[in-house]
Every structure is written in structure tokens, then in C-alpha cells.
Amino acid sequence: MPFVKSNAPANTGPARRDMGADVAHLQSGDLETRWNAARALGGCAEAVPALAAALAAEHAPQVREALATALLRVGNEASVAALIPHIRSPDAALRAIAIEALQALPDATRPFMQRLLADDDMDVRILALELLRGMPAAEATRLACGVLEREQHPNVCAAAIDVLAETGTPVAVPVLRACASRFAGTPFIPFAVSAAIARISAES
Amino acid sequence: MSGSEAPRASAVTVRQEDVRRLCDFLYRRTGMLFAEDKRYYIDRRLEERIAATGAESFQAYFALLRSDADHEIQYLVNAFTVNETYFYREEHQLRCMTSDLLDDIVQRKPVGETIRIWSVPCATGEEPYSICMWLMENFSRVDSYNIEIVGSDIDTRALKAAAEGVYGKRALMRLPQGLVDRYFEKDGPDKYRIDAGLRNSVTFTAVNLVDSQGMAQHRDFDIVFCRNVLIYFDDASRRLAAENLYDCIQPGGYICLGHSETMSRISPLFNVCRYPDAIVYRKPVREHD
Amino acid sequence: MTDAATRHSAPRILVVDDSSLVRLYYRDALEPAGFEVDQAINGIEALEKVLAKPFDLIIVDINMPRMDGFSFLRVLRAQASDASSIPVVVISTEAGPQDIEDARAAGANYYLVKPVSETALRDHAAVLAGRAA
Numbered sequence: 001m002p003f004v005k006s007n008a009p010a011n012t013g014p015a016r017r018d019m020g021a022d023v024a025h026l027q028s029g030d031l032e033t034r035w036n037a038a039r040a041l042g043g044c045a046e047a048v049p050a051l052a053a054a055l056a057a058e059h060a061p062q063v064r065e066a067l068a069t070a071l072l073r074v075g076n077e078a079s080v081a082a083l084i085p086h087i088r089s090p091d092a093a094l095r096a097i098a099i100e101a102l103q104a105l106p107d108a109t110r111p112f113m114q115r116l117l118a119d120d121d122m123d124v125r126i127l128a129l130e131l132l133r134g135m136p137a138a139e140a141t142r143l144a145c146g147v148l149e150r151e152q153h154p155n156v157c158a159a160a161i162d163v164l165a166e167t168g169t170p171v172a173v174p175v176l177r178a179c180a181s182r183f184a185g186t187p188f189i190p191f192a193v194s195a196a197i198a199r200i201s202a203e204s
Numbered sequence: 205m206s207g208s209e210a211p212r213a214s215a216v217t218v219r220q221e222d223v224r225r226l227c228d229f230l231y232r233r234t235g236m237l238f239a240e241d242k243r244y245y246i247d248r249r250l251e252e253r254i255a256a257t258g259a260e261s262f263q264a265y266f267a268l269l270r271s272d273a274d275h276e277i278q279y280l281v282n283a284f285t286v287n288e289t290y291f292y293r294e295e296h297q298l299r300c301m302t303s304d305l306l307d308d309i310v311q312r313k314p315v316g317e318t319i320r321i322w323s324v325p326c327a328t329g330e331e332p333y334s335i336c337m338w339l340m341e342n343f344s345r346v347d348s349y350n351i352e353i354v355g356s357d358i359d360t361r362a363l364k365a366a367a368e369g370v371y372g373k374r375a376l377m378r379l380p381q382g383l384v385d386r387y388f389e390k391d392g393p394d395k396y397r398i399d400a401g402l403r404n405s406v407t408f409t410a411v412n413l414v415d416s417q418g419m420a421q422h423r424d425f426d427i428v429f430c431r432n433v434l435i436y437f438d439d440a441s442r443r444l445a446a447e448n449l450y451d452c453i454q455p456g457g458y459i460c461l462g463h464s465e466t467m468s469r470i471s472p473l474f475n476v477c478r479y480p481d482a483i484v485y486r487k488p489v490r491e492h493d
Numbered sequence: 494m495t496d497a498a499t500r501h502s503a504p505r506i507l508v509v510d511d512s513s514l515v516r517l518y519y520r521d522a523l524e525p526a527g528f529e530v531d532q533a534i535n536g537i538e539a540l541e542k543v544l545a546k547p548f549d550l551i552i553v554d555i556n557m558p559r560m561d562g563f564s565f566l567r568v569l570r571a572q573a574s575d576a577s578s579i580p581v582v583v584i585s586t587e588a589g590p591q592d593i594e595d596a597r598a599a600g601a602n603y604y605l606v607k608p609v610s611e612t613a614l615r616d617h618a619a620v621l622a623g624r625a626a
């Protein structure tokens with residue numbers, strides 16, 4: 001038979017790594033070196049500033065991904081603070097990476113939510129609403145309704161309504177109806193409100 | 205009891221809109237689409253899970269599902285899909301391997317070099333042994349290369365059973381009799397043992413997909429079969445496992461997921477490749493800086 | 494473009510947006526007009542669907558997790574198959590000239606700003622994806 005057994009290397013125990021060296025390697029001109037360094041620094045709280053700086057400067061998609069994972073594995077407020085600026089990035093790919101990582105950290109992002117939901121930038125408010133999906137229904141409902149009550153921009157309202165369609169409790173229904181009234185005659189919002197209320201309401 | 209349905213164990217009401225909400229969530233989370241015409245099937249499975257978890261309302265059950273408490277997503281999805289393991293399961297991926305993937309791999313590999321294929325998780329071994337048999341039967345250049353087949357799992361009892369290579373008739377149900385005769389010997393009532401040559405052809409190792417160190421000892425694979433596990437991991441674990449797998453694969457190497465799984469819910473690291481028999485994912489040949 | 498002789502019965506549109514309500518809205522606008530509508534929540538799923546079967550039009554949002562609309566568009570246009578020339582409407586929350594230019598550079602055919610009316614959707618679909626019912 002043509003099959004050969006694998007020469008599985010003996011388990012040599014955890015590789016000893018030098019955090020300082022890995023941090024330096026985040027700046028390497030070689031993609032694979034940066035990738036390995038980002039992976040090695042996963043979950044390393046002291047490396048958060050270096051990981052944050054590297055993410056801001058990195059262009060290779062794979063390394064960006066590894067840097068975001070490394071930060072998410074730390075999972076504390078500092079790492080969330082490091083990811084948040086990138087949801088403002090003009091680079092759509094970087095925004096996607098940042099929001100994806102933040103979605104995995106509902107507890108650590110909680111202290112930032114009020115500010116993000118009230119941000120001047122419409123896209124930041126929209127992306128922040130996505131983060132509510134990871135939160136318990138009552139909390140997500142309260143925050144999404146808070147946005148709906150004061151929000152002027154239809155696209156932000158649309159994002160809040162979508163979140164409520166998934167997680168909204170009955171307390172959201174009056175707020176949703178009021179929103180539909182405010183945007184009566186415009187495309188999408190009345191449709192979305194109707195669909196969301198159907199999902200939430202106690203009557204079929 | 206009469207011919208009517210058994211009385212329902214729970215009195216929990218589930219509205220059609222609740223089912224829509226559930227289906228939207230499942231689609232977003234797993235990529236699996238449950239169409240309106242499959243509604244009855246979903247209703248029954250949902251009812252079973254609500255009863256099994258003791259949820260007192262659909263809302264309570266849905267909260268459980270959203271938080272994936274106690275792996276509820278896996279329980280619910282397993283209720284919808286057939287999860288038996290048997291030889292030559294998802295044969296279309298094996299066909300893709302010999303019809304397309306290996307052609308590409310051997311172009312970059314001189315004759316006599318080693319082709320490495322990994323089945324992880326391998327459970328009780330049906331998958332890695334299937335790969336061996338399939339290659340023997342269908343890979344025209346099977347004798348021109350050394351082929352290393354590794355089967356790995358987190359469950360050491362399953363690995364032990366895999367190394368033993370004894371199966372019941374049901375596991376062989378997709379195999380033509382000729383293959384059963386060629387690769388198995390009867391080992392007792394409803395016991396078929398994989399022939400020694402094949403048993404000795406597979407290396408079994410214990411590994412945890414999120415353990416970077418353990419994973420790093422598995423390197424340079426040309427093809428990885430990683431079926432029906434990644435989609436059930438939480439967000440952080442899915443990313444880490446995908447990155448670990450990426451490191452284990454050769455540039456230009458391939459990874460195949462489960463039938464209902466998609467990288468769109470797992471990781472952007474791999475390129476999507478469409479072949480007649482399967483959609484597979486590929487590590488870029490060369491990462492561009 | 495798909496050859497008339499090989500065309501399936503109804504023109505097929507792929508709607509790509511991470512909001513389930515937006516996808517529902519597009520489907521409700523387009524299906525009664527005679528289009529077959531399929532969906533994806535991000536660029537990776539969109540690629541999988543595009544590679545699996547022929548589409549006459551793709552409507553894609555920009556801001557999606559895991560693979561955004563621009564990245565999807567670039568990969569789509571780089572494909573060796575017929576998929577690379579499918580007409581694409583980009584729908585975005587932005588409306589500035591740079592955004593429109595970015596979309597064009599990535600390979601978009603049209604650019605619409607959210608929220609899009611049902612009429613605008615149907616009109617664009619009719620023009621780009623062939624006959625409506």
C-alpha cells in the first residue's frame with residue numbers, strides 16, 4: 001500500500017516565546033513573520049497596545065484577521081478600546097474585521113455601548129447596533145429602543161429595527177409603531193416595523 | 205392509544221412568527237436555511253427541544269438558543285440533520301478529491317513525495333479509512349506517491365476504537381460488497397474489522413482544534429477534512445480553530461467542511477473554490493504583502 | 494450575460510445584505526415582479542452562491558461582517574468563469590462621489606443609496622436582469 005505512517009514529532013511541550021521578540025516581529029517586512037507574531041501574542045494583555053498599533057498599520061488581510069483574533073482573545077476593555085477605532089475606518093474590510101471581533105465580546109463592549117450608539121458618525125451607530133445581538137433580550141431591547149426614540153436617520157433606525165426583529169420584547173412595540181409613523185410614506189421603514197412587530201407581538 | 209397524535213408533553217405555544225424568528229437566527233448563525241415548506245418538520249423538532257430544555261415559553265427557549273447555553277445550537281441543529289457516521293459519507297467530497305483536488309496538488313509535487321491528508325475530527329475512524337479505500341479504488345496515481353493519512357480527535361476513546369477498526373454492518377451500508385470483501389474481515393456477529401494493511405496506514409492522534417500548540421504538531425497537509433464541528437464552536441473558538449487549521453495546511457492546500465457548513469460563518473482566511481462535486485476552501489498559494 | 498438558449502425560466506437575482514429584514518424587503522419587491530431571488534449575508538456566502546449557480550443580477554450591500562461588499566466585488570470580477578461579468582448593483586448608506594468612484598473601481602455597474610424604494614429596485618432589476626413578469 002502507498003500509505004505511510006506520519007512521523008508525528010514528539011510533544012516537546014509549550015514553545016518558549018519571547019513576548020518582546022514577538023512584539024518586534026509585528027513590524028516585520030515578512031508577512032509570515034507578522035502572522036506568527038500576531039498568533040503568538042493571542043490573549044496577551046500586555047501586548048494590547050502593540051497589537052492595536054499593528055492592526056492600525058496592517059494591510060494584509062490574513063494578518064489583520066490574526067491581530068483581531070489576538071485582541072479578542074484578550075477580551076478586556078483595553079482590547080475593545082483598541083478595536084473600536086477601526087469601525088470608523090474608511091476601509092470597509094477593516095470595519096468588517098473590527099465589528100466581527102467586537103461581536104464576540106458582548107460583556108467587554110457593554111461599557112462602550114451608550115457612547116457608540118450616540119456617536120456622530122451614522123455608520124458607527126449602525127455597527128454598534130449589531131453588537132446588541134450578543135446581549136440578553138431585555139438589554140438589547142432597551143438600548144435599541146433608546147436609539148429608535150431619538151434617531152433621525154432612517155438607516156440607523158433600520159438597523160435598530162432589525163435587531164429588535166431578532167431580540168425585541170413586547171416593550172418595543174409602541175416605540176416601533178412611533179418610528180413607523182415618523183417615517184410613514186418612506187421606503188423600507190414601515191415594512192421593517194411591521195415585520196418586527198409580527199415577530200415580537202403576542203398575537204399572531 | 206388511538207390513531208391520533210400522542211398528547212403533547214409541553215403546553216408551550218409556538219407561533220409561525222416565532223418559527224420565522226428562529227429560522228432567521230439559525231440562518232444567520234449557521235448558514236442553514238429552513239424553508240417555509242419544511243415548516244412541520246421544524247415545528248416538531250422545536251417542540252422536542254423546548255420540552256428537553258424545560259423552557260416555559262418560546263421566548264425562554266430562544267434566549268437559551270441565542271446564548272448557546274449548553275450547546276443548544278448543536279442540539280437543535282442535530283435534531284434537523286442526519287448525523288450518523290458511516291463509510292463513504294459525503295462521497296461527493298471524496299470524488300472531488302480524486303477528480304480535482306489531487307490533480308492540482310500533484311502538479312506542484314514531484315513524484316515520490318508525500319501527500320498528506322487529515323481527517324479532523326475523525327471520531328471512530330470511518331472518515332480516514334474511507335479516504336484510504338477511496339484513494340486505493342479511485343486515485344490513478346496512488347502508487348506514485350507516499351500518502352500520509354492522519355485521523356485526529358479530541359475524544360481518546362473514539363481514537364482507540366478507530367485504531368481497533370471494528371464496525372457494525374450499518375456503518376458499511378454505503379459500500380459496495382466488493383469493497384467490503386476487499387477491505388474488511390468478518391470478526392463476529394455484526395462485526396467487521398478493517399484489514400490490517402489499512403489499519404496500519406492511518407496515524408491516529410489526539411488533538412484539540414483550539415489548542416495551537418497541539419495543532420502546530422500537525423503540519424503541511426494538502427487536504428483537510430474538518431466536518432461538522434467548526435460551526436458549533438463559539439465565535440472566538442471558531443476563529444482560533446480556523447487560524448490553527450490554516451497553519452496546518454500547505455499553501456494551495458484545501459479544506460473541506462461538512463455538507464451544511466460554510467466558511468461564510470467561520471472565517472475569511474480561505475478562498476472559495478467551486479468544483480463539479482463540491483465547494484471546497486483553499487489556503488492561498490502565496491500570501492501577497 | 495447568460496445566453497438566451499440556456500436561460501432558466503425566471504431571471505435570478507442574488508441579494509446580499511446582513512440584515513434579514515432588508516433581504517425580506519428586496520424579495521417581497523422582486524418576486525412578484527417575476528424574479529427568482531436568492532440571498533447571502535456576506536461576501537463569502539455570496540461567492541459560494543455565485544459559483545454554484547448562474548445569476549442575472551447581484552444586489553450587494555457594502556457593510557457586511559467577515560467580507561464586505563467591495564472585497565466581494567473584487568474577488569467576483571477576478572473569477573475566470575462567467576460569474577465575473579454578472580451585473581452588480583451596490584447599495585450603500587453612503588452617497589459621496591468618492592464612494593461611488595470606489596464602487597465603480599471595484600467593478601460595480603450601478604450604485605444606489607439606502608433606503609431604496611421598491612420601484613427603484615424593480616426598475617433596476619428589469620433593466621439589468623432581463624424581463625420582468
